[in-house]
Amino acid sequence: MGLVRSMINLSYxxxxxxxFRLEFGHSTDTITALNFIKDSETIxxxxxxxxxxxxxxxxxxxxxVGIWYPTDSTTRAIWVANRNKPLKTTSGILxxxxxxxxxxxxGEKTILWSSNVRSxxxxxxxxxxxxxxxxVLQENTTGLIRWESFQHPSDSxxxxxxxxxxxxxxxxxxxRLTSWKxxxxxxxxxxxxxxxxFNLREMYIWNRSSPYWRSGPWNSTLFIGVPTRKPxxxxxxxxxxxxxxxxxxVAFDFSNGSAQEHRFLNAEGxxxxxxxxxxxxxxxxxxxxxxxxDVYGKCGAFGNCNPKAKPICSCLEGFEPKNIEEWNRENWxxxxxxxxxxxxxxxxxxxxxxxxxxxxxVTMMKTPSLxxxxxxxxxxxxxxxxxxCSCIAYAFEAGIGCMSWTRDLIxxxxxxxxxxxxxxxxxxxxxxxxxxxxxxxxxxxIIGIVLIMAVCTLFxxxxxxxxxxxxxxxxxxxxxxxxxxxxxxxxxxxxxxLEELESATNNxxxxxxxxxxxxxxVYKGNLVDGQxxxxxxxxxxxxxxxxxxxxxxxxxxxxxxxxxxxxLGVCVEGEEKLLVYEYMPNKSLDTFLFDSxxxxxxxxxxxxxxxxxxxxxxxYLHRDSRLKIIHxxxxxxxxxxxxxxxxxxxxxxxxxxxxxxxxxxxxxRVVGTYGYMSPEYAMEGRFSEKSDVFSFGVLLLEIVSGxxxxxxxxxxGSVSLLGLAWxxxxxxxxAALVDPKISRSGCEKEILRCIHVxxxxxxxxxxxxxxxxIVISMLKSEIxxxxxxxxxxxxxxxxxxxxxxxxxxxxVCSINNVTISTVHGR
Numbered sequence: 001m002g003l004v005r006s007m008i009n010l011s012y013x014x015x016x017x018x019x020f021r022l023e024f025g026h027s028t029d030t031i032t033a034l035n036f037i038k039d040s041e042t043i044x045x046x047x048x049x050x051x052x053x054x055x056x057x058x059x060x061x062x063x064x065v066g067i068w069y070p071t072d073s074t075t076r077a078i079w080v081a082n083r084n085k086p087l088k089t090t091s092g093i094l095x096x097x098x099x100x101x102x103x104x105x106x107g108e109k110t111i112l113w114s115s116n117v118r119s120x121x122x123x124x125x126x127x128x129x130x131x132x133x134x135x136v137l138q139e140n141t142t143g144l145i146r147w148e149s150f151q152h153p154s155d156s157x158x159x160x161x162x163x164x165x166x167x168x169x170x171x172x173x174x175x176r177l178t179s180w181k182x183x184x185x186x187x188x189x190x191x192x193x194x195x196x197x198f199n200l201r202e203m204y205i206w207n208r209s210s211p212y213w214r215s216g217p218w219n220s221t222l223f224i225g226v227p228t229r230k231p232x233x234x235x236x237x238x239x240x241x242x243x244x245x246x247x248x249x250v251a252f253d254f255s256n257g258s259a260q261e262h263r264f265l266n267a268e269g270x271x272x273x274x275x276x277x278x279x280x281x282x283x284x285x286x287x288x289x290x291x292x293x294d295v296y297g298k299c300g301a302f303g304n305c306n307p308k309a310k311p312i313c314s315c316l317e318g319f320e321p322k323n324i325e326e327w328n329r330e331n332w333x334x335x336x337x338x339x340x341x342x343x344x345x346x347x348x349x350x351x352x353x354x355x356x357x358x359x360x361x362v363t364m365m366k367t368p369s370l371x372x373x374x375x376x377x378x379x380x381x382x383x384x385x386x387x388x389c390s391c392i393a394y395a396f397e398a399g400i401g402c403m404s405w406t407r408d409l410i411x412x413x414x415x416x417x418x419x420x421x422x423x424x425x426x427x428x429x430x431x432x433x434x435x436x437x438x439x440x441x442x443x444x445x446i447i448g449i450v451l452i453m454a455v456c457t458l459f460x461x462x463x464x465x466x467x468x469x470x471x472x473x474x475x476x477x478x479x480x481x482x483x484x485x486x487x488x489x490x491x492x493x494x495x496x497x498l499e500e501l502e503s504a505t506n507n508x509x510x511x512x513x514x515x516x517x518x519x520x521x522v523y524k525g526n527l528v529d530g531q532x533x534x535x536x537x538x539x540x541x542x543x544x545x546x547x548x549x550x551x552x553x554x555x556x557x558x559x560x561x562x563x564x565x566x567x568l569g570v571c572v573e574g575e576e577k578l579l580v581y582e583y584m585p586n587k588s589l590d591t592f593l594f595d596s597x598x599x600x601x602x603x604x605x606x607x608x609x610x611x612x613x614x615x616x617x618x619x620y621l622h623r624d625s626r627l628k629i630i631h632x633x634x635x636x637x638x639x640x641x642x643x644x645x646x647x648x649x650x651x652x653x654x655x656x657x658x659x660x661x662x663x664x665x666x667x668x669r670v671v672g673t674y675g676y677m678s679p680e681y682a683m684e685g686r687f688s689e690k691s692d693v694f695s696f697g698v699l700l701l702e703i704v705s706g707x708x709x710x711x712x713x714x715x716x717g718s719v720s721l722l723g724l725a726w727x728x729x730x731x732x733x734x735a736a737l738v739d740p741k742i743s744r745s746g747c748e749k750e751i752l753r754c755i756h757v758x759x760x761x762x763x764x765x766x767x768x769x770x771x772x773x774i775v776i777s778m779l780k781s782e783i784x785x786x787x788x789x790x791x792x793x794x795x796x797x798x799x800x801x802x803x804x805x806x807x808x809x810x811x812v813c814s815i816n817n818v819t820i821s822t823v824h825g826r
Contacts, residue, residue, distance in 0.1 A: 036095030062086035164195030219399030300335020563617030697761025706739035
């Protein structure tokens, strides 16, 4: 009897423990009808890799059920259940319904989301969160999985997830990623990603129903249409034959067993690959849209997109723009058409052997879309295409075989490495013209070599004359040499006469003067046609001189970007050397930022637009232009503002070109502005793209605070803005740094995030600073969790190098305004 009583007491105790656990939270990985979770409760996968519960996205109060990494304090959801029907209160419940489905209920017990599985009410069901991040609904008795989140993903692709599972017979796509509407709204957006089969297997991103990006065909190792700039991240994608005949799917594996990796389709249609060691500091390692050329069909039919060319679109050899007016406006979607119709003549039709259509070889290309595939050898591939009048191009790739096209060639892109050779059918006359061009090029090269030898001989003679004749003769020779080089470099730029610019600026009248920099004065002018211009005039007493002028001309004449100031022309006559720029009516950023009255015009939206614009300009200089360029003198007075306050980076007199794999350089001639110069550059003459990142960080802090970095802040216990920002960070009072004029903008989180990013950019050691692409991702919240910054590199002193091209009269806010033209690094 006593034993029975003890058993009954134990049963009561176990029931009590169960109710206690349900009341105060969950320690299991499973949800049942009795063991449900309410808002504020979570469950965790058995290995602790993923958490399931209710969350609110950044800048949103709506509640959603989602899965996220447990170390991610900002709840970076990799899957969302009720993404189109959010809860407006915290009364939600996630449970198993009477019909065995996993459901999200609101406070009124209304079903907002359901797994929608048909099952018998008599079958007991439960939901379990696995360590793969997969949420499965299974039968309790058999363990049979009836539903899983991996087959209904949101925007994220996780290892072990099968994306696609396409049946080759029906072409049905079962699993696709769908983007969020925005970073704060997980509702289904306009972009989706999945696998697609026409004849060959590829990955596609769609914008609604239109192609937006494609990977190129799978060659059994990788997708050949993805640029190989970071192949280690692309190659992790694998295309696998599924158990069902004719079906396949795409998945990827970890590159580092100790790292978490997250690949997701963002709201702008860009597939991003991110990784984290600690689950907090997420770094973008790869993105599908590395340049404009990665957008599907950017250059239209028969258009070749080259991200390193300016403009990026050109017609294939033997083709011309279909709509020349649109083409000149850089609207290339209408594409190109043949100059000469194809004859498609061959021996069997009696045509002459030397008058047949032929094939033009276009090297290192992304193959066009909608290719037909066959397993024949390369020679057979060419023969088949040649004999088939409907075949307009072919290519051969080991692992794929023969690819041929009978439709317009769409989505062609030139790669700097990798890719395949595409052979495009051309009329005989166009091929003949190309051969003639080759002969002309060869002759031109030979003539060029002869001229170079002649110039070298002349230079040697002048050098000898300089050694004999003294310094005056040598200086005169150097002046002429610079003039000649400038003329050679500026063949594509208009050459203004001195008389024309004197007339435009009223003979450089003082009333037309916009500002004064180390290079010399800048004047406003009006050309005869009414166009407003800014004229930079080299001062005879300038400490910079010919090298800086020549450098700026060479640099900026090769650059075209909406956030870079545009060089309109040049004038070199006698001792006068002038550069002509587009006129910026709002002058430079410092005239607004450090003026108590004009600051009112810069609300937070305008300031953030300026920050983004400067970032885009730097991204172009560092990564997207044909040349990798380090600016070396980025500061508020070198950011010009157009009529809508859009920023344009100016003054490339100090800029340097990096070539090949070069990522840093040294100089004994340190030029720039203290307060904006990175410590390694100011003290040791070492500079890299991280030097510009430091300057950008200073600018970012100035824009948010409305204060100049080189102003002394003794009343606040700091010697610079960086010191003040670091002090405020350490006492957790960043809000005190924010300009009062924007402190109540309703965007406090975004403003404080910008300060955080600014502090990451100005860290003392270059290796700790993020690159510009990562900075932009941080600012756009694509990288949600930011690492803690380390101590900034504080200015060595407050000396300012006045190498400024600035429209306004520069106000020096530091106590010491000594001007130095050259500093020798230690």
